[in-house]
Amino acid sequence: MGSAKKSSSTERQARIAEMRRAEEARERRNRILTITASVVVVGALIAGGVVLVRSQSDDSGDTAAGSETSGSFVTGEDGVRTWKGTLSRNHVTKDVTYPAEPPVGGDHNQVWMNCNGDVYTKPLNNVNAVHSLEHGAVWVTYTDKAPKADVEALAAKVKKTPYTLMSPNDRQKDPIMLTAWGHQRTVTGAGDANVDKFFEKFVQGEQTPEPGAACTNGLSQ
Numbered sequence: 001m002g003s004a005k006k007s008s009s010t011e012r013q014a015r016i017a018e019m020r021r022a023e024e025a026r027e028r029r030n031r032i033l034t035i036t037a038s039v040v041v042v043g044a045l046i047a048g049g050v051v052l053v054r055s056q057s058d059d060s061g062d063t064a065a066g067s068e069t070s071g072s073f074v075t076g077e078d079g080v081r082t083w084k085g086t087l088s089r090n091h092v093t094k095d096v097t098y099p100a101e102p103p104v105g106g107d108h109n110q111v112w113m114n115c116n117g118d119v120y121t122k123p124l125n126n127v128n129a130v131h132s133l134e135h136g137a138v139w140v141t142y143t144d145k146a147p148k149a150d151v152e153a154l155a156a157k158v159k160k161t162p163y164t165l166m167s168p169n170d171r172q173k174d175p176i177m178l179t180a181w182g183h184q185r186t187v188t189g190a191g192d193a194n195v196d197k198f199f200e201k202f203v204q205g206e207q208t209p210e211p212g213a214a215c216t217n218g219l220s221q
């Protein structure tokens with residue numbers, strides 16, 4: 001039993017380390033691509049500025065027809081609530097009304113919140129955080145009723161785990177909640193064994209719509 005747990009922990013640490021190395025390599029590539037793309041974009045904007053403005057004026061940012069999220073949660077024996085139905089994935093420019101708080105998916109802004117172990121002290125815009133979930137992040141949220149010691153312990157865990165983020169959210173029904181794309185659960189505190197189980201299963205888990213997508217170079221408070 002002990003040997004199996006140690007092996008699982010070692011494998012998890014190796015997986016997280018590999019994700020961090022991949023993320024750092026991706027950042028280096030993105031910096032090079034950004035410089036190259038900037039030159040191209042500037043030229044394109046100068047040549048086709050009028051066309052671009054007209055195109056933007058015709059785009060209201062509304063959700064595409066028939067793409068709205070629909071369905072409901074089903075709670076499993078492990079306490080995880082899984083969304084059964086449709087979670088649309090369109091990029092929109094307007095706010096989105098989600099059926100859950102925090103949301104577990106749906107249409108979202110084209111820019112994600114940085115989720116490379118990022119801990120935020122202010123509430124996030126759901127439309128940006130949902131994009132992070134699409135990239136395979138686990139989102140830890142808490143209300144002002146969550147014990148300070150638990151908040152600090154969870155923050156420490158998030159900071160050392162790639163593809164996670166954390167923020168306050170006083171609109172949710174429970175003091176501490178964990179959210180991934182299509183999945184969510186409440187935990188009693190930082191010491192709840194379900195915290196590690198949720199991270200293990202859903203950080204870049206099988207539910208991820210865009211596995212390996214970046215968790216850096218997005219928005220940050």
